[in-house]
Amino acid sequence: MNLIMPPEEEKIISQTRREPRVESREPNPDALPSALDSRTSTASISALTVKNLSIYFGKNQVLKSVSLEVQARAVTAIIGPSGCGKSTFLRALNRMHELVPEARMTGEIRLFGEDIYAGRVEPVIVRRRVGMVFQKSNPFPTMSIADNVTVGLRLNGVRARATLVDRMEKSLRMAALWDEVKDRLHAPAISLSGGQQQRLCIARALAVQPEVLLMDEPASALDPLATAKIEDLILELKKDFTIVIVTHNMQQAARISDFTAFLYLGELIEFDATRKIFTSPARKQTEDYVTGRFG
Amino acid sequence: MMNQADSIVPESMATAQPPAVRQLGDRVFKWLTLLMALSVFALIVLVGFELWRGSHLALQKFGWRFLSSSEWDPVNEQFGALPFIFGTVVSSLIALLIAVPLSIASAVFLTELAPPWLRQPLTVFIELLAAVPSVILGLWGIFVMVPWLREHLFLWLRSALGFLPLFQGPIYGVSFLAGGIIIAIMIVPIITSVSREILRSVPGLQREAAYALGATRWEVTRIAVLSYAKKGLFGAVILGLGRALGETMAVTMVIGNNPQIAPSLFAPGYTLASVIANEFNEATGDVYRSGLFEIGLVLLGVTILVNAAAQLLLKTFGGAGAKPQ
Amino acid sequence: MTASNHRWRKTKNALVQALTLVCALLVIAPLAFVFYYLVKSGIGAVNWDFFTKLPKPVGEGGGGMANAIAGSFILLGIAAIIGMPVGVLAGVYLSEYASSRLTGPIRFGADVLNGVPSIIWGIVVYALMVLPMRTYSAWAGGVVLGMMMIPLIMRTTEEVLLLVPDGYREAALALGIAQWRTIAQIVVRTALKGIVTGVLLAVARVAGETAPLIFTALGNRFWNNNLSDPIAALPLQIFSYAISPYDDWHRQAWAGALVLLLLITAINVTVRVLTRDRIHKNP
Numbered sequence: 096m097n098l099i100m101p102p103e104e105e106k107i108i109s110q111t112r113r114e115p116r117v118e119s120r121e122p123n124p125d126a127l128p129s130a131l132d133s134r135t136s137t138a139s140i141s142a143l144t145v146k147n148l149s150i151y152f153g154k155n156q157v158l159k160s161v162s163l164e165v166q167a168r169a170v171t172a173i174i175g176p177s178g179c180g181k182s183t184f185l186r187a188l189n190r191m192h193e194l195v196p197e198a199r200m201t202g203e204i205r206l207f208g209e210d211i212y213a214g215r216v217e218p219v220i221v222r223r224r225v226g227m228v229f230q231k232s233n234p235f236p237t238m239s240i241a242d243n244v245t246v247g248l249r250l251n252g253v254r255a256r257a258t259l260v261d262r263m264e265k266s267l268r269m270a271a272l273w274d275e276v277k278d279r280l281h282a283p284a285i286s287l288s289g290g291q292q293q294r295l296c297i298a299r300a301l302a303v304q305p306e307v308l309l310m311d312e313p314a315s316a317l318d319p320l321a322t323a324k325i326e327d328l329i330l331e332l333k334k335d336f337t338i339v340i341v342t343h344n345m346q347q348a349a350r351i352s353d354f355t356a357f358l359y360l361g362e363l364i365e366f367d368a369t370r371k372i373f374t375s376p377a378r379k380q381t382e383d384y385v386t387g388r389f390g
Numbered sequence: 391m392m393n394q395a396d397s398i399v400p401e402s403m404a405t406a407q408p409p410a411v412r413q414l415g416d417r418v419f420k421w422l423t424l425l426m427a428l429s430v431f432a433l434i435v436l437v438g439f440e441l442w443r444g445s446h447l448a449l450q451k452f453g454w455r456f457l458s459s460s461e462w463d464p465v466n467e468q469f470g471a472l473p474f475i476f477g478t479v480v481s482s483l484i485a486l487l488i489a490v491p492l493s494i495a496s497a498v499f500l501t502e503l504a505p506p507w508l509r510q511p512l513t514v515f516i517e518l519l520a521a522v523p524s525v526i527l528g529l530w531g532i533f534v535m536v537p538w539l540r541e542h543l544f545l546w547l548r549s550a551l552g553f554l555p556l557f558q559g560p561i562y563g564v565s566f567l568a569g570g571i572i573i574a575i576m577i578v579p580i581i582t583s584v585s586r587e588i589l590r591s592v593p594g595l596q597r598e599a600a601y602a603l604g605a606t607r608w609e610v611t612r613i614a615v616l617s618y619a620k621k622g623l624f625g626a627v628i629l630g631l632g633r634a635l636g637e638t639m640a641v642t643m644v645i646g647n648n649p650q651i652a653p654s655l656f657a658p659g660y661t662l663a664s665v666i667a668n669e670f671n672e673a674t675g676d677v678y679r680s681g682l683f684e685i686g687l688v689l690l691g692v693t694i695l696v697n698a699a700a701q702l703l704l705k706t707f708g709g710a711g712a713k714p715q
Numbered sequence: 716m717t718a719s720n721h722r723w724r725k726t727k728n729a730l731v732q733a734l735t736l737v738c739a740l741l742v743i744a745p746l747a748f749v750f751y752y753l754v755k756s757g758i759g760a761v762n763w764d765f766f767t768k769l770p771k772p773v774g775e776g777g778g779g780m781a782n783a784i785a786g787s788f789i790l791l792g793i794a795a796i797i798g799m800p801v802g803v804l805a806g807v808y809l810s811e812y813a814s815s816r817l818t819g820p821i822r823f824g825a826d827v828l829n830g831v832p833s834i835i836w837g838i839v840v841y842a843l844m845v846l847p848m849r850t851y852s853a854w855a856g857g858v859v860l861g862m863m864m865i866p867l868i869m870r871t872t873e874e875v876l877l878l879v880p881d882g883y884r885e886a887a888l889a890l891g892i893a894q895w896r897t898i899a900q901i902v903v904r905t906a907l908k909g910i911v912t913g914v915l916l917a918v919a920r921v922a923g924e925t926a927p928l929i930f931t932a933l934g935n936r937f938w939n940n941n942l943s944d945p946i947a948a949l950p951l952q953i954f955s956y957a958i959s960p961y962d963d964w965h966r967q968a969w970a971g972a973l974v975l976l977l978l979i980t981a982i983n984v985t986v987r988v989l990t991r992d993r994i995h996k997n998p
Contacts, residue, residue, distance in 0.1 A: 196814040226889060229885060231882055233886045235887075236883075237905050250887075296886065418895075426804035427869070429801055429865060430805070444842050492741055495734065495738035495739070499736055499739045504739070517983070518980060519743060523922075523923020525923065525925040525950045526923065526953065526976055528954075529957045530749045534748065606728040611731075638834045663926070666834050667929060670841075671933075683842075686838050689834075689835060690832075
């Protein structure tokens with residue numbers, strides 16, 4: 096697929112893309128089976144199971160008993176007006192919300208069946224299996240492009256140079272950035288453009304080989320061209336990863352996601368196949384929101 | 391486009407340390423940094439304790455009389471701190487009298503009234519002045535400032551204001567006034583730069599509101615900025631006072647080192663800090679040394695009170711903390 | 716509003732502007748005077764001998780302050796070894812574990828410590844080290860300067876670490892990097908320039924300290940061969956020469972002061988160049 100396209104063409108492509116791809120893909124024949132058994136065997140296994148999740152910041156309840164299943168190797172979009180708790184929901188999935196000192200949660204989240212909040216589970220391990228990309232690109236400013244990609248591995252104890260180099264190239268290729276940076280891997284990361292920086296952040300997250308990738312409005316700070324590239328990338332990545340994306344852009348959710356969850360005031364109003372949400376939602380509130388009547 | 395199959399092999403988990411070790415790292419690091427941060431309290435306790443221990447003998451022998459007696463007689467082992475307290479207070483007051491208007495006016499000039507191209511270089515010069523060591527200023531004081539005071543300023547002051555007791559008596563050059571002036575030079579950069587921070591932290595909205603009424607630059611400064619920043623500026627002044635009280639080398643070199651309580655600013659005096667600097671190494675008797683420790687204790691008590699007050703004022707003003715100078 | 720009223724207000728504005736300008740000039744005038752006299756009186760004695768020779772007894776001209784210059788560097792080295800790790804780690808605590816209830820009091824304590832007069836530090840370390848060791852020493856001199864550096868470095872480190880955007884911390888944690896590694900290898904590394912700046916400023920600040928050294932390092936007319944012996948330092952040497960009655964020594968004092976001030980100014984200028992491009996505030 097040609098990644099560099101003028102905006103006019105982008106529209107056309109996105110038209111054709113509106114068809115949500117709910118069908119799951121064949122397991123990749125090159126995949127190493129050992130760690131993947133659980134995910135490659137069935138067509139629609141859930142990667143994350145969220146049950147009755149409530150989150151409080153101090154006295155403030157920001158999520159009210161949310162339950163949903165995130166299907167593996169698919170894109171799940173979380174939509175809803177600002178302040179509806181979608182970012183908090185996303186952050187609960189890899190325990191990042193715990194960074195807020197007075198945060199408290201009840202309920203259960205399982206990652207391929209394992210409770211990520213069980214007593215002996217460490218947030219550090221959870222976060223390595225559930226990676227995250229943020230709204231604003233945040234490559235480490237003192238590091239080169241290459242170092243940014245490998246830093247997660249290096250600081251987790253991977254020393255072998257060959258592994259690092261290999262993983263860096265693969266991650267950059269997966270993030271569709273390799274061709275643009277292969278000649279200047281040791282240039283400072285902040286010399287890249289905004290869109291490139293965000294793809295570098297995606298590569299950085301991919302390098303530690305997460306199973307799930309959380310994206311918090313990854314394209315909201317980018318221009319349309321860079322946004323299109325990120326969207327193409329997401330469609331490419333879902334072949335290998337489970338993706339949960341928060342977006343305030345409903346066209347984007349419609350274009351790239353297979354499932355959509357609509358959150359409003361901390362409650363899950365509706366969760367269904369994206370096509371269903373955008374064409375015949377079950378709830379009036381959802382319809383009002385996706386048709387732009389509020390929010 | 392690409393076909394990266396092995397992207398989800400959790401290899402890093404296999405090579406990682408066991409969880410217990412990793413958590414240990416977090417815990418050790420947090421405790422290590424906490425321990426280092428707590429060294430602040432350890433140092434405060436250490437300073438207080440050592441001074442108390444050193445001054446034990448004098449505390450026992452003289453009690454409260456130490457603060458009110460003006461006798462300083464190492465031969466007969468009679469010690470009282472009053473002349474030094476007097477000298478410290480007088481020289482610090484002179485310093486504040488000179489430094490406060492100059493510093494605040496400069497800070498106002500730098501933040502509000504100066505043309506932008508002049509602000510940066512002036513600020514740099516003031517910061518460089520803050521970096522001049524006390525001993526160098528003292529050297530300049532001995533050989534340049536004091537002779538000039540003796541031959542010009544003091545003569546002129548005596549003829550113009552000689553009807554006041556403050557400006558009577560013989561002129562030696564080294565004096566309370568010389569000490570006060572040199573302290574003023576030392577604290578001006580601190581008061582100026584803290585005041586500048588405070589004025590800069592006045593919200594732009596305050597200024598715009600006044601400008602919108604058609605006020606001139608100075609009117610904006612007076613109405614919107616100065617009245618808003620009053621408390622913070624007061625904190626800056628108190629911070630300067632704290633520095634003035636503890637200033638040692640430069641004062642020691644120009645104040646004359648004579649323990650007396652005199653009405654004339656032309657008379658030589660002595661301060662708490664400079665008597666320690668001058669006599670500590672030569673103090674032979676135990677009581678003598680203990681007396682000097684107690685002078686240190688008095689000085690510490692006063693400076694801690696003054697500095698704490700300054701910090702509280704600056705903190706309640708909000709944001710513009712006192713940066714270490 | 717009448718025209719004359721308006722003119723008066725404009726005039727008043729100009730008057731105040733001129734008055735504050737004069738104040739600002741008065742404030743920096745001593746700097747110019749001090750520098751002028753340092754150069755005028757000191758430059759003549761700053762020569763090769765000054766940097767390579769020991770002080771000469773009174774009456775013999777010449778000689779230098781080689782031992783005092785070396786001594787100052789040794790003292791600052793010891794001080795940095797003590798002050799830097801403690802100050803930087805404590806600064807890390809203040810900035811990275813800010814939710815702790817202790818940070819407020821610690822910060823306040825550091826600011827109070829910054830206000831403790833340097834002469835007090837001198838007699839404290841005298842009681843702490845010189846009395847038990849029964850000798851003035853380079854160690855004692857280094858320790859006293861190091862203690863004075865701790866609160867300075869602590870506060871500047873905290874300040875520059877707080878400038879590092881949270882986005883970097885989150886990004887690192889989201890990669891499954893342990894918190895302490897995130898702090899040590901991502902956050903501190905991002906702010907490294909600022910931290911180095913803070914350390915240099917603290918060194919420059921204590922480099923000119925005299926009062927605390929009088930009762931700890933004492934001074935020495937010869938080379939120091941053992942850190943448990945008294946050691947010379949530039950500010951001490953300037954002080955003892957300045958209050959001596961000999962013209963030769965006065966000249967040496969001026970030269971020493973010139974060298975010391977240039978040293979301190981050099982550090983300050985380096986810092987200014989270092990911080991010219993501030994750390995990136997990207998996310």
